[in-house]
Amino acid sequence: MNKKLFFILPISALLFAGCGSKKEEKIEALPDDEVKLTGEQMKQISLDTARLQEEITDLQLSGRVDFNQDDVLPVFGFASGNVLEVNASLGDHVAKGQVLAIVRSGDLGNYLSQYNQAKGQVALNKRNMDVAEELYKTKVYSQLQVLNAKITYNASVDNLKQYETYLKTYGISDSSKAAPDYKITAPVNGFVIQKSINKGMNLLPGSNNNYFTLSSLSTVWIKANLYEEDLQQVKEGDSVNVQVFALPDTVFKGVISKINYVLDSSSGTLQARIVLNNPGQLLKPNMLAEVKVHIDGHCKAIAVPKDAVVLYENVYYVMVRRRDNVFERKAVKLKNCSGGVCYIAAGIGPGDVVVNKGAIYVLGQ
CATH class of the missing domain: 2.40.420.20 (conserved putative lor/sdh protein from methanococcus maripaludis s2 fold)
Known part of the structure; x- marks a missing residue:
């Protein structure tokens, strides 16, 4: 800071000023700090x-992008057999109804065979019932015989419906066009975020495994690590800014929706959950994140x-x-x-x- 000084006029100048010369003005002197x-x-x-x-202060936490577990749908398989095709890979976007895998199923083949037999039995029992009714009219058959024919027919219809239900479980509605191949299809639009099936695998009976998991990724969770000493400062509802290392110039805004108060013994942290909208699916699961929590200090x-x-x-x-x-x-x-x-x-x-x-x-x- 330049020091400001008063400029003092010489005495001779003051004398001349008293003799009719123009009076000089003092320049303002300022303190050193001005x-x-x-x-x-x-x-x-x-x-x-x-x-x-x-x-308002910011508390910085480390975290990771995760799936929104409320937006995750498992895709199960209900047939045993050999996997002929797998048409979706991890990370693929699939449409509702798209065939994800095809399984050559012995179970399905048996159900188709039994269904066709039951269908033929219904047709036979229908004819027998019609004949019994005609013979009853001519007094050849008794009423009891007609009743037995109807009971047999109705039982065969119920049996056929049972096999129809089995086939619908496998996604088959038209048995005349069915092959013993079970198609695992996508129930919704989404991304494949988990896959546990490969071509050539033999699926065991009764396994009912989750072969695919789908998620729309329209929203994601951020799981932030919260240390014990910070717990008193952070509460559910606090606003946050989230950045991921892959997108350093993009800030995602959200709030803490849930704090898990169970301490992770290995890391010594609790987890704070932030639900973020994910337009364009920019945020990918397992991306590392930096979370800044805006803390209202109430002072x-x-x-x-x-x-x-x-x-x-x-x-x-x-x-x-x-x-x-x-x-x-x-x-x-x-x-x-x-x-x-x-x-x-x-x-x-x-x-x-x-x-x-x-x-x-x-x-x-």
Whole structure:
């Protein structure tokens, strides 16, 4: 800071002034911590006002992108046999009804055979029942014989319906066009996020395994690691900013929807869950994430723009306006900075007008 001095006129000059010469004006002397800007210099800076407001701090957590477990659908297989085809791979997007795999199933072949036999039995029993009714009219058959024929027919119909139900379980509605091949299809649109079936595998009877898992990925979970000492500061509903290393210039905004209060003994952390919208499926499961939690400290502090605070020789300074174009350098005690705002513990007060843009320039005058 350049020291400002009074310019004192020589005595002879004062004498001449008393003899009718024009009186010289004194140039204002400023303390060491003040600086006066010209009109042109004032145009290069911007001003802001220190305000007393709720202090907001950021707590930084590490985390990872995960599937939204409420948006995950397992795809099961109900047939044993040999896997002939697998038409979807991990990460593929599949459409509803798309065939994911085909299994040559002995079970399905048996059901088809039994279904066709039951269908033939129904036709035979229908004819026998019709004949019995005609013979009853001619007194050849008794009423009991007709009743037995109807009972036999109805039993065969029930048996046929049972096999129809079995076939529908395998996705077969038209048995006349059916082959002993079981098709595993996608129940919804989504991405394949898990797969446990490969061509040539033999699927065992009664396994009912989850061969595929699908998710739309329209939303994802962020699982953030929360240490015990931070638990008192963080609560459900706190707003967060999330960034992933693969997309360093993109910030995803959300809130903490759930805190799991079961401590992981291996890592010594709890997990905070954030549900994020995922337009364009930019966020992929298992991406590493950085989570900044905005903590409301429930206490007020003097706030100024971050650019108003200048660090010089390990001391933080703010340039405070004292008159129209005169500014004083004030050392301040800094609490923290968050979201473009710095919170001041001491040095200035609410209502002080400070230099925002150009603070470094003014400090150097």
